[in-house]
Amino acid sequence: MKLNFQRALVTGGAGFIGSHLVEALIENKCDVVVLDNLSSGNPSNLLPFKDRITFKEGDIRDRDMLSKAACGCDAVFHLAAVVSVPQTVEEPVDSAMVNDIGTLFVLEAARTLNIKRVVLSSSCAVYGDDPELPKNESMNVKPLSPYGVQKLNGEHYARIYCDLYGVKTACLRYFNVFGPRQDPSSPYSGVISIFMTKSINAETPVIFGDGNQSRDFVFVKDVVRANLLAANNDRAAGLVFNVGTGRSMTINELWRLTSGLSGFHGEPTHLDSRPGDIYASLGDTRRAESDLGFKAEYDFEQGLALTFQWYKNTMTPEGHL
Ligand code: UD2
Numbered sequence: 001m002k003l004n005f006q007r008a009l010v011t012g013g014a015g016f017i018g019s020h021l022v023e024a025l026i027e028n029k030c031d032v033v034v035l036d037n038l039s040s041g042n043p044s045n046l047l048p049f050k051d052r053i054t055f056k057e058g059d060i061r062d063r064d065m066l067s068k069a070a071c072g073c074d075a076v077f078h079l080a081a082v083v084s085v086p087q088t089v090e091e092p093v094d095s096a097m098v099n100d101i102g103t104l105f106v107l108e109a110a111r112t113l114n115i116k117r118v119v120l121s122s123s124c125a126v127y128g129d130d131p132e133l134p135k136n137e138s139m140n141v142k143p144l145s146p147y148g149v150q151k152l153n154g155e156h157y158a159r160i161y162c163d164l165y166g167v168k169t170a171c172l173r174y175f176n177v178f179g180p181r182q183d184p185s186s187p188y189s190g191v192i193s194i195f196m197t198k199s200i201n202a203e204t205p206v207i208f209g210d211g212n213q214s215r216d217f218v219f220v221k222d223v224v225r226a227n228l229l230a231a232n233n234d235r236a237a238g239l240v241f242n243v244g245t246g247r248s249m250t251i252n253e254l255w256r257l258t259s260g261l262s263g264f265h266g267e268p269t270h271l272d273s274r275p276g277d278i279y280a281s282l283g284d285t286r287r288a289e290s291d292l293g294f295k296a297e298y299d300f301e302q303g304l305a306l307t308f309q310w311y312k313n314t315m316t317p318e319g320h321l
Contacts, residue, residue: 001028001225001228001229001232002028003025003028003029003030003228003231003232004232005030005074005075005117005231005232006030006031006074007030007031007032007033007072007073007074007075008025008030008031008032008033008073008074008075008076008077008231009032009033009034009035009069009070009073009075009076009077010022010025010032010033010034010035010076010077010079011035011036011060011066011069011076011077011078011079011080011106012035012036012041012078012079012080012081012121013032013034013035013036013041013046013053013055013077013079014034014036014038014041014042014043014045014046014055015036015040015041015042015045015079015080015083016045016177016179016181016182016183016220017079017121017174017177017220017223017224018034018036018041018045018077018079018080019041019045019046019181020179020180020181020220020221020223020224021077021079021224021227022034022046022049022053023048023049023224024221024224024225024228025228026049026052026053028228031054032052032053032054033053033054033055033056033069033070033073034046034053034054034055034056035056035058035060035065035066035069035080036055036056036057036058036080037057037058037059037060037080038057039082040082040083040084040183042183043055045181056068056069059102060078060080060098060102060103060105060106061097061098061101061102061105063105063109066105066106066109067109067112067113070106070109070110070113070115071113073113073115074115074116074117075115075116075117075118075119075231076106076109076110076115076117076118076119077118077119077121077227077231078103078106078118078119078120078121079121080098080102080106081098081099081102081103081121081150082094082095082098082099082147084147084186084188085125085145085147085148085188086188087188088145088146088147088150089145089146089147092146095146095147095150096146096150099147099150099151099153099154100150100153100154103120103150103153103154103157103158104157106118106120107157107158107161107167107169110161110167111161111165111167115167116166116167116168117167117168117231118158118161118167118168118169118170119169119170119171119172119227119230119231120154120155120158120169120170120171120172121172121174121227122151122152122154122155122171122172122173122174122240123147123148123151123173123174124173124174124175124176124216124242124244124281124283125143125144125145125147125148125151126141126143126148126151126152126155126173127139127141127142127143127148127173128141128142128143128144128148129142129144129278129279130142131279131280133280133281133282134216134246134282134283134284134285135242135281135282135283135284136242136284136286136287137173137239137240137241137242137284137287144276145276151173154171155171155240158170158171158238159171159238162237162238163238168234168236168237168238169237169238170230170231170233170236170237170238170239170240170241171239171240171241172223172226172227172230172240172241172243173240173241173242173243173283174218174223174243174244175215175216175217175218175242175243175244175245175281175282175283176190176191176192176215176216176217176218176281177190177217177218177219177220177223178190178192178193178217178218178219178220178303178304178307179219179220179221179303179306179307179310180220180306180307180310180311180314181220181310182220182307183321184196184197184311184321185321191215191251191254192217192254192258192304192307193311195254195255195258196258196307196308196311197311197315197321198266199258199259199261199262199264199266200262200264200311200312200315201315202262202264202266203266204266204267204268204269205255205266205268205269206268206269206270206271207251207252207255207268207269207270207271208251208270208271208272208273208274208277209251209270209271209272209273209274209277210252210270211250211251211252211255211268211270212250212251212252213250213251213273213277213278213279213280214248214249214250214251214279214280214281214282215248215249215251215281216244216245216246216247216248216249216281216282216283217245217248217249217254217300217303218243218244218245218283218296219296219298219300219302219303219306219307221297221298221303222243222245222294222296222297222298222303223243225294225297226241226243226288226292226294229292229293229294230292230294233291233292233293235291235292236291236292239287239291241287241288241291241292241294242283242284242285242287242288243283243288243294244282244283244285244296245283245285245296245300246282246283246284246285246296247282247300248280248281248282249300255268257301257304258304258308261304261305261308262308
């Protein structure tokens with residue numbers, strides 16, 4: 001893709017999604033600065049291309065550091081965040097300092113440094129549990145967690161930074177992102193990263209509830225492409241977009257497919273549903289298609305197979321990443 005910016009700051013660039021974005025930016029001949037405090041990111045995600053980027057270990061709440069990192073950039077991709085929903089429930093104020101105020105600092109850095117393009121990573125968590133499906137960007141939002149509220153606040157700030165100050169902001173509401181480098185080690189890690197490692201270790205997984213709950217799983221490389229398109233396209237300015245596939249998959253089906261890849265067919269243990277778990281989630285992809293030219297290219301089985309291969313190649317014989 002021919003990018004219409006030359007130097008980009010990626011906040012949270014050492015994280016799961018951020019590191020894939022950094023890789024794609026380099027491949028597209030962009031100079032990349034990464035700002036990451038390594039709270040959930042991991043420098044090993046950047047190892048294969050560490051000599052081709054400028055890496056700054058620091059926090060988006062450190063405004064001096066942020067300005068220095070952003071100086072000379074003509075695009076910012078803002079992915080740094082407290083990414084765990086339960087953590088934001090435990091720590092609503094501390095997480096708001098990162099997800100709300102930190103996002104405002106990023107937008108303000110763009111305004112003061114005259115950086116015209118900012119892409120914010122938002123989340124389908126802004127929708128809450130309204131049963132209407134698929135979720136489209138015009139429907140009422142009612143987030144159920146501090147995380148969802150914080151992401152929604154970021155979207156509002158982004159829109160007014162576009163309207164008031166002319167910063168071309170775009171917000172991407174990710175559905176359930178999966179792929180290589182997703183960390184399976186916390187109980188709140190994405191279900192696919194957990195199922196991958198369980199199946200390779202020949203351990204039975206836990207399924208919360210009956211397993212018929214469903215998610216719109218989107219492969220990380222598609223999420224990266226949505227970011228590049230959003231930064232490149234002036235029609236995205238001031239808008240929010242779903243980034244999903246428009247197709248959903250149940251958790252039972254996911255385990256069946258994972259078992260097929262690994263050859264381990266252990267019977268899952270069913271526990272009670274997680275409190276606050278949404279039953280069904282599915283994104284309406286029409287706005288992203290018409291205004292961004294974005295349509296997920298990886299079908300689910302293909303993304304799952306690539307992800308499985310990565311876990312298989314990367315896990316140690318002791319079963320660690
Ligand atoms: C996703 C996002 C979260 C937030 C939320 C908004 C991820 C990792 N998390 O949470 O950040 O945006 O959407 O709605 O993308 N499950 C099992 N067994 C396991 C783990 C999970 O059955 O070992 C189930 C879980 O109960 C849920 C589904 O799998 O029904 C997906 O869980 P998840 O944690 O991957 O993602 P989700 O949708 O809760």
